[in-house]
Amino acid sequence: MRARDLAEEYPLVQLTDDALSAARLIAEQRRPGVVVVDADNHPVTVLPGSQVLRFIVPGYVQEDPSLARVYDERGGAEACVGKLAGRTVREVLPPKDKRYELPLVSGDATVMECAAMMARLHSPLLLVADGDTIHGVLTASHLLDVILKTNPGPSE
């Protein structure tokens, strides 16, 4: 079994896409994040939901979450969503040197290669791609499932 056979579909967004739509995609599909690709469909990074929160929650509230109580629910949501309006995905990403290293494997990678890569980078997610052909993503739980089904180990 190779990475391309295991890869699951994952939402892609472009750097120039609307940031609010990307946030909605994460929210509505309850995804941990979205894969960001450039104009040539080459993967750039992953935009995690927590990064979107980092972008929209006012800085002084992040420093001291107890200050969040100055907002009522509607006011808080308004302050957050206002920061996304008219922004592109590129603007919401962290600066390049702080971006999440994109863990990438080729479609040919074996289960053990994928597991090793994920373990080394401590990443919950791998992107499976060859150039601009994106096969999908692989999660740690999916890989564990494959490994445990190949060798279920001693029963209780």
Add this chain to the structure above:
Amino acid sequence: MRARDLAEEYPLVQLTDDALSAARLIAEQRRPGVVVVDADNHPVTVLPGSQVLRFIVPGYVQEDPSLARVYDERGGAEACVGKLAGRTVREVLPPKDKRYELPLVSGDATVMECAAMMARLHSPLLLVADGDTIHGVLTASHLLDVILKTNPGPSE
């Protein structure tokens, strides 16, 4: 709306539980991880699926994933699962100083407080608990969903 109203059920394991069963829980339910509690039901940390992989994939393969090709599929799975057999959850956790800081909010926390905490810690997950009463977990995508539904922002 408070954190306890939003918290969703999440699998809990004890420090002394069998590590292989915990891995199976992550694998079968396709969870990013499990919450680890002590004998008094106080949350200790989160055990992510990627940490389980880190524990079971041989160290030299993590250093150089191309070495993973020395294993065939069955042999690789056997080497991995063998490392879990007879181990407890405690043994699979990283050393204390390298553990994932457990992002914890009380059941009373507002949506903005939760978002601020998640943003600050760059965590995809929050544990909602008061002492030994664990209400559940909150994901970044769930919080985004609540924020966007409170204020959907401009339509396209």
